Amino acid sequence: MSRAPLHVQLRDDLLAGRFPWGEPLVEGRLTELYGVSRTPIREALNRLEQEGLIVRSLRGYRIQSGTPEDVIDIYDVRIALEQAAAQAAAVRRTDLQLAELTQLQREARQEEDPAVARRLHARWHELLWAASENATLITMLQGLIVRLRIFDQDAFHRQDVHESMLEHDAVLEGIRNRDPVAAKEAIAAHLVRTKRERLDTFARRRIGTDAE
Incomplete structure (x- = not known):
């Protein structure tokens, strides 16, 4: 190998x-x-x-280090691109890609370790991008996610596995029904919530720092 x-x-x-x-x-x-x-x-x-x-x-x-503002700027771009990816996936996905998304969602639901479940969720997003069949979108999203992971280490310590699971279900339903509007709206709702959680985290950090 x-x-x-x-x-x-x-x-x-x-x-x-x-x-x-x-x-x-x-x-x-x-x-x-x-x-x-x-x-x-x-x-x-x-x-x-x-x-x-x-x-x-x-x-x-x-x-490289990033400020909270850097993270939010990147996240805003991610939201726009991933909405486009979800729309395209709803139209272009194959039966095999739908089966892969469904299976990975099932595995994440059955996983008892939150850290493993979060990794499965991250992989689910990658499969969603792949189903868009848009190489430019995929490359851009991959680059954004790597930068987010470098800048925003707290992203992998949030306790939002259950919320993410429900939101992924809604995206998957739109893709299954080949409904690009539903898929776009569902992924936007998911990512706007996770962006809001990041904002809350940054606010807690600054308040804690100011209080010291």
Whole structure:
């Protein structure tokens, strides 16, 4: 089985929290960790810099940080794009794609571990994008989600699995019935709620900081 490209491995490790936020990403150290020469490490770092996940620093690179405003701006764009994806999926989806979405939704409902359920939910969104059959939309959404995960680590600690399940059901119903308006409205309702939860989280952080 072939290994993923180095920049994909490095990106996955960044998203998984393998590297502390304050720790610089230094070429020499990365060559030891991944067992490759400096050239592929440099190419991988350049690729991740282009994707907006890391920035140059005095000692190499550091993980990009985002403000609450950055997160909300990205989320607004995500909402618009994912509405378009849901509309397209309702029209273009195949029977196989519908079966995959339905099966993954069933697995998420049966999963008792909230962390695993959230990962299944994230995968469900990726299947939804794929059902749009729009490569440009898919690429743009993938890039936005990676940046959200870098900027917004709290997103994977919310306790909203039940709400997400019900909202996914509504989106799936629109896709099943080939109703693009229903699918668009349902995904918008889902993402607007999760955006509101992020705003609440940011507000709690700032109030807590101000109170100290």
